[in-house]
Amino acid sequence: MKVLHIITGLNDGGAEAVLYRLATSKNSTFKHSVISLMDGGKYGPLLEEVGVDVYCLNIQRSGLNVFFVFKIFSLIRKLNPDAVQTWMFHGDLFGGLFARLSGFKNIVWGVHHTTLVKGESKRSTIFVAKINALLSHFVPNKIIYCAEKSREVQESIGFCTKKGIVASNGYDVSQYVYNEQLGIDFREELSLSNRFLIGHVGRYDPLKDYSNFLAGLGVLKKVRKDFKSILVGSFLDEKNHELNKLILKNDIKNNVLLCGRRSDIPLVMNGFDVFVLSSISEAFPNVLNEAMACGTPCITTDVGDAARIVGDTGWVVPPRDPQALAKAISEAWYEKDNLPVQWLARKKACRERIVNNFSLEKMVSDYESVWMEGIKV
Incomplete structure (x- = not known):
């Protein structure tokens, strides 16, 4: 079974780290591939080192143009995943829409924000979050929130309440040890x-x-x-x-x-x-x-x-x-x-x-259960 991750970028952040742990976990039963809307950042090379295919669209440099649209459609159809897992607001918006328009229904959004603070958060991020609140009723099959507070806040601004579940982030406690x-x-x-x-x-x-x-x-x-x-x-x-x-x-x-x-x-x-x-x-x-x-x-x-x-x-x-x-x-x-x-x-x-x-094993199990549920439908 194959899962395609579509994420805004692969720089040093919480959502990026969770994707990396999922895709490289020995407990995973899925084959993982990743599309970054921007560049490879920190985690792109690390994922490639362990055999995960990473495709970078570099939208930050080229902007949203015809080439970008053609490229992401081609990649999604070529990879033909059993599940599409998107990450962060821009990844959820573009990844979710393009996957849906490509004919895929088993789409899972990943939300890793809580409160968006006016004057502190980017205006573009706040705008995309509001669009996603409307699209959440139509595009994703499920929405995975990394925190109870995150689900509470997003559903208060209009995210679909019937699709949301919480899967807490998990950690490889054999790597992070007291020494x-x-x-x-x-x-x-x-x-x-x-x-x-x-x-x-x-x-x-x-x-x-x-x-x-x-x-x-x-x-x-x-x-x-x-x-x-x-x-x-x-x-x-x-x-x-x-x-x-x-x-x-x-x-x-x-x-x-x-x-x-x-x-x-x-x-x-x-x-x-x-x-x-x-x-x-x-x-x-x-x-x-x-x-x-x-x-x-x-x-x-x-x-x-x-x-x-x-x-x-x-x-x-x-x-x-x-x-x-x-x-x-x-x-x-x-x-x-x-x-x-x-x-x-x-x-x-x-x-x-x-x-x-907060073990890695539990997080992997939680995500894969959601992907499997969508495959069986």
């Missing part, structure tokens, strides 16, 4: 062995609210100065002038290290004392799961299903509240320094929560 030596190696690499490390992995995006994160670090510095915050991910580097302005504004230049994109995320996660997510909008933030699977306690804003992921293993604070963020970091720091038994128990509970609730 004390990895943490030591990471700290030695950066010459930060004796510092309290506040970590973040992501990409530079307004919805991640780095203004809140860095303001929280500024508040923390007024109380305790001997910490280092490590930011890892796309555009989280010295070339990002906006980010550097925020760092200077909060007087934390000596406390923040911008590392840019790295591929050794399990090593990075093991090196952090705590992981911080300061977003104003998320669906099912993958990075929390990755950090927790490595035994790293998390501090997160109350967005999407973040509180559901963290449970009682970490700290949940309101969005846009740097004072609350700083207070939670201080509590974590105090516990690590003064209550070592309690801290070790917390680290163990972090990993156990991911292993017991």
